[in-house]
């Protein structure tokens with residue numbers, strides 16, 4: 035146990051962290067360009083927040099949360115998603131009292147007790163954005179555009195954007211009734227989950243993965259068919275904006291998000307070939323959420339994208355950049371005096387912004403050079419007996435295999451350029 039990590043977790047090792055930093059940097063850059071600023075909330079919250087913010091009857095809250103009592107007997111939960119915490123911060127930190135809209139993004143670990151599979155871990159990572167106080171259809175389009183721009187900059191250009199409108203609570207009441215009428219005659223044929231959904235939330239039957247339910251639902255009414263004039267107009271404008279931006283999408287009337295506070299636009303991004311569940315992100319409008327969490331009525335919209343799944347998609351497509359990290363220069367020195375000189379020169383190289391390293395194992399010069407080759411450094415700076423006498427160094431180009439003897443200042447200048 036001592037040397038085994040818990041199931042569903044991963045060590046992200048040197049060599050992999052560079053890929054993570056790359057993705058995180060692209061995310062941060064896109065967000066800055068779209069006017070989104072980073073927010074960092076705690077990794078754990080009061081359990082109540084997620085029960086309210088994610089929804090009592092969801093799989094997440096019913097089966098997947100890491101919930102425990104702390105030493106003060108409070109019920110604490112490791113965040114299973116990011117939105118609820120941002121909503122809480124929006125209210126608690128009075129962001130709603132400042133200029134609106136508030137546009138934020140976050141990147142970080144989330145926790146769900148789920149069956150681990152490719153790209154799905156119990157501690158996983160999401161990049162998400164949340165916008166509060168923007169009710170215009172252009173905001174819906176911006177959120178989707180930002181997501182697609184982010185993927186595009188990573189080189190993921192074969193993704194499918196599925197969009198739908200869930201309407202407002204009034205539209206939902208209409209479709210709810212129509213769905214119950216539609217499924218009533220075949221109620222016994224639905225899976226037990228869906229029989230439960232029939233009364234609680236019939237919309238989610240459309241989302242059932244069981245093949246027989248999917249078959250029964252094929253002709254079922256959808257929210258998109260039941261939109262009121264306002265919701266229809268909103269969705270029409272969202273689609274116009276997407277068209278104006280030249281972002282292709284698939285109108286997917288089966289796309290639902292189960293909870294009542296989800297309104298209007300819902301979307302999901304699919305990556306072909308990353309496994310049975312090919313979704314690598316999704317989001318939508320949640321105009322009822324801030325109120326459900328005890329705040330004033332506030333339009334909200336956002337998305338959450340799974341970083342593990344994005345990495346998987348990048349790997350499969352060979353789109354991960356070849357990122358060169360580690361020292362550029364290796365300083366090889368032997369003997370006490372040479373090591374002292376070398377260690378000081380190392381500090382000067384680093385102060386000049388040159389990534390440099392040296393031997394700390396007392397290896398021979400030959401072994402040091404071999405190590406430098408293995409580390410893949412571009413240059414070696416060698417201080418041998420001869421150089422020590424003259425106060426010079428040998429600068430060796432490891433790729434060209436050429437070398438020359440120069441002064442230390444010259445070496446720093448040469449390596450700096």
Ligand SMILES: [Zn+2]
Nearest residue numbers: 202205262265
């Ligand atoms: Zn409506």
Ligand SMILES: [Zn+2]
Nearest residue numbers: 225228242247
């Ligand atoms: Zn079902």
